[in-house]
Amino acid sequence: MKRFGFLSWALLFGYAFLYVPIALLIVFSFNESRLVTVWAGFSTKWYGELIHNDTLLDAALLSFQVAAVSATLAVLLGTCAGLALTRFGRFRGRTLFGGMITAPLVMPEVITGLSLLLLFVAMEQWVGWPDGRGVTTITIAHTTFTMSYVAVVIQSRLAGMDGSLEEAAMDLGARPAKVFFVITLPLIAPALVAGWLLAFTLSLDDVVVASFVSGPGSTTLPMVIFSSVKFGISPQINALATLMVLVVATGIFVASIVMARQERQRKRDEQMAIQNG
Amino acid sequence: MRAVVSLLVSGLSRIGLWGRGVVVAVPYLWLMLFFLVPFLIVFGISFSESIIAQPPYSSLVEWLTDEDAGTSKLQILLNISNYFRLGGDDLYILAYLNSLKIAAVTTLFCLLIGYPMAYAIAKADPARRGPLMMLVILPFWTSFLIRIYAWIGILKGNGVISNLLEWAGITSGPVEILYSDWAVYIGMTYCYLPFMVLPLYSTLEKMDPSLLEAAADLGSRPFKSFLQITLPLSLPGIVAGSLLVFIPAVGEFVTPELLGGPDTLMIGRVLWNEFFANRDWPVASAVAIALLLVLVVPIMIFQHVQGKQAEAGR
Numbered sequence: 120m121k122r123f124g125f126l127s128w129a130l131l132f133g134y135a136f137l138y139v140p141i142a143l144l145i146v147f148s149f150n151e152s153r154l155v156t157v158w159a160g161f162s163t164k165w166y167g168e169l170i171h172n173d174t175l176l177d178a179a180l181l182s183f184q185v186a187a188v189s190a191t192l193a194v195l196l197g198t199c200a201g202l203a204l205t206r207f208g209r210f211r212g213r214t215l216f217g218g219m220i221t222a223p224l225v226m227p228e229v230i231t232g233l234s235l236l237l238l239f240v241a242m243e244q245w246v247g248w249p250d251g252r253g254v255t256t257i258t259i260a261h262t263t264f265t266m267s268y269v270a271v272v273i274q275s276r277l278a279g280m281d282g283s284l285e286e287a288a289m290d291l292g293a294r295p296a297k298v299f300f301v302i303t304l305p306l307i308a309p310a311l312v313a314g315w316l317l318a319f320t321l322s323l324d325d326v327v328v329a330s331f332v333s334g335p336g337s338t339t340l341p342m343v344i345f346s347s348v349k350f351g352i353s354p355q356i357n358a359l360a361t362l363m364v365l366v367v368a369t370g371i372f373v374a375s376i377v378m379a380r381q382e383r384q385r386k387r388d389e390q391m392a393i394q395n396g
Numbered sequence: 397m398r399a400v401v402s403l404l405v406s407g408l409s410r411i412g413l414w415g416r417g418v419v420v421a422v423p424y425l426w427l428m429l430f431f432l433v434p435f436l437i438v439f440g441i442s443f444s445e446s447i448i449a450q451p452p453y454s455s456l457v458e459w460l461t462d463e464d465a466g467t468s469k470l471q472i473l474l475n476i477s478n479y480f481r482l483g484g485d486d487l488y489i490l491a492y493l494n495s496l497k498i499a500a501v502t503t504l505f506c507l508l509i510g511y512p513m514a515y516a517i518a519k520a521d522p523a524r525r526g527p528l529m530m531l532v533i534l535p536f537w538t539s540f541l542i543r544i545y546a547w548i549g550i551l552k553g554n555g556v557i558s559n560l561l562e563w564a565g566i567t568s569g570p571v572e573i574l575y576s577d578w579a580v581y582i583g584m585t586y587c588y589l590p591f592m593v594l595p596l597y598s599t600l601e602k603m604d605p606s607l608l609e610a611a612a613d614l615g616s617r618p619f620k621s622f623l624q625i626t627l628p629l630s631l632p633g634i635v636a637g638s639l640l641v642f643i644p645a646v647g648e649f650v651t652p653e654l655l656g657g658p659d660t661l662m663i664g665r666v667l668w669n670e671f672f673a674n675r676d677w678p679v680a681s682a683v684a685i686a687l688l689l690v691l692v693v694p695i696m697i698f699q700h701v702q703g704k705q706a707e708a709g710r
Binding site: 125126127129130132133134136137138140141143144147154157196197199200202203207210212216217218219220221222223224225226227228229230233234235237238240241244259260262263266270295316320323324326327330331341344345348349352356357360363364367368371375 | 416419420422423424426427428429430431432433434435437438441451509510512513515516517519528530531532534535537538539540541542543545546547548549550552554556559586589593639640643644646647648649650653654664667668671672677680681684687688691695698699702703
């Protein structure tokens with residue numbers, strides 16, 4: 120048996136550091152007492168109150184809409200960008216393009232938020248669009264910073280993928296668009312799913328950028344949580360957090376099972392092809 | 397559905413090479429409009445004056461017509477007082493320095509906790525590496541705000557840590573860690589840890605174990621081999637991870653706002669207050685430009701590292 124050395128302890132400490140806070144959050148969401156950290160017995164009443172909190176539900180609905188639309192747009196734009204950066208070789212302005220793709224990954228949120236708001240205000244002055252700020256401007260802002268993450272995910276999938284299949288199809292006379300839809304797209308499908316999920320969660324998580332570019336009547340869920348957390352902790356937020364963690368965990372679990380199954384299927388197909396060939 | 401796809405395919409095939417142009421042009425134009433142009437606007441507005449109007453800043457360019465003389469002229473007013481204000485007021489300078497300090501300490505903590513984790517995972521049984529990495533990434537998928545919120549209940553007076561210490565008899569009263577720089581260090585390390593572990597793991601995993609075996613055969617002690625072989629070889633991962641943590645941490649707003657005290661000055665908070673509380677858009681813009689100037693070198697190094705990794709992946 121291997122001794123339980125420094126590395127194992129470091130790993131254990133790391134995982135405890137990552138998971139204990141979330142576990143405590145979930146435990147205290149079932150606390151009877153309004154004082155979140157003092158245990159007073161098991162109760163699910165905070166979940167009941169959650170259902171009647173209209174502000175929260177409206178904000179959640181809005182956030183889901185924004186996240187779904189911006190994640191879809193981000194996947195479309197990010198896939199094009201990833202494709203251009205890995206498969207198109209050198210083209211004019213590639214350096215600038217690559218820079219604009221990676222910079223949003225590390226750009227502080229306050230800068231992204233402020234700069235987009237000032238753009239929207241200036242655009243309204245010059246061309247009259249967007250008319251005020253709200254769901255549209257939040258969606259555009261989220262698409263812009265999440266498409267970089269999608270592009271990076273797609274890029275790494277494409278870079279790790281053998282380009283010979285595409286080349287073979289081209290040699291056999293398939294046009295580039297056909298090669299993309301028939302060969303490349305099915306192969307990068309898992310990356311597309313991962314990219315969409317990543318963009319969706321990032322959008323659902325954003326409070327800073329949304330605060331800058333939102334208008335009256337378009338308050339997202341993180342904005343509601345942020346303003347209520349600033350006034351102190353409440354068991355209702357614990358209950359909400361528990362539900363969010365549950366949804367995310369289920370989503371990831373299902374997605375990883377589906378992807379693992381597809382990967383196995385692909386391997387099996389490859390084996391069959393080799394044996395039959 | 398099939399018919400639609402085949403129609404799409406044949407339509408796009410007919411476009412041929414032109415389609416390639418569209419694939420580049422659409423994301424390119426999007427980023428130009430929504431990423432590059434906004435910075436130019438921020439730069440422009442940082443030279444304007446704050447006025448009470450909608451929007452609350454003066455126009456830089458004015459077209460003046462003199463009716464009597466029959467002439468007209470284009471007048472461009474650049475107001476650099478916003479930058480003088482940044483340089484002349486201790487508040488801003490302290491906020492910049494403090495942000496750099498907090499981001500540096502956070503990066504160091506992430507490295508100290510993240511490196512052994514990444515190393516242990518890279519050394520683990522290959523079949524176990526996937527699930528172990530998954531466990532590191534999973535918290536990243538849950539809301540950032542919720543994870544910061546979780547620490548409020550742990551760090552506040554009468555919170556979990558305070559109660560534990562009292563119960564163990566170490567302290568005899570509530571201990572409040574919340575609303576201090578330490579709370580900010582803990583919260584930020586917690587949130588950014590996965591960003592450090594990911595690149596570290598990917599460089600450590602690629603390392604050839606036979607190098608260490610050779611060193612051991614030649615009589616090198618494990619610690620010496622680590623310092624002379626593993627550490628230098630994992631340097632690209634250390635650089636990438638540190639930049640992924642450091643750059644966004646300098647401009648962090650949510651963590652210091654929720655966990656920090658009123659004297660936890662950070663530049664992201666200053667920018668936020670100038671914009672939302674004082675409604676001084678020009679000064680907020682100047683703060684943003686100054687922050688970008690501080691970050692431009694780290695961002696360029698990050699891009700260089702990222703570009704090299706993309707090349708190596710091929």
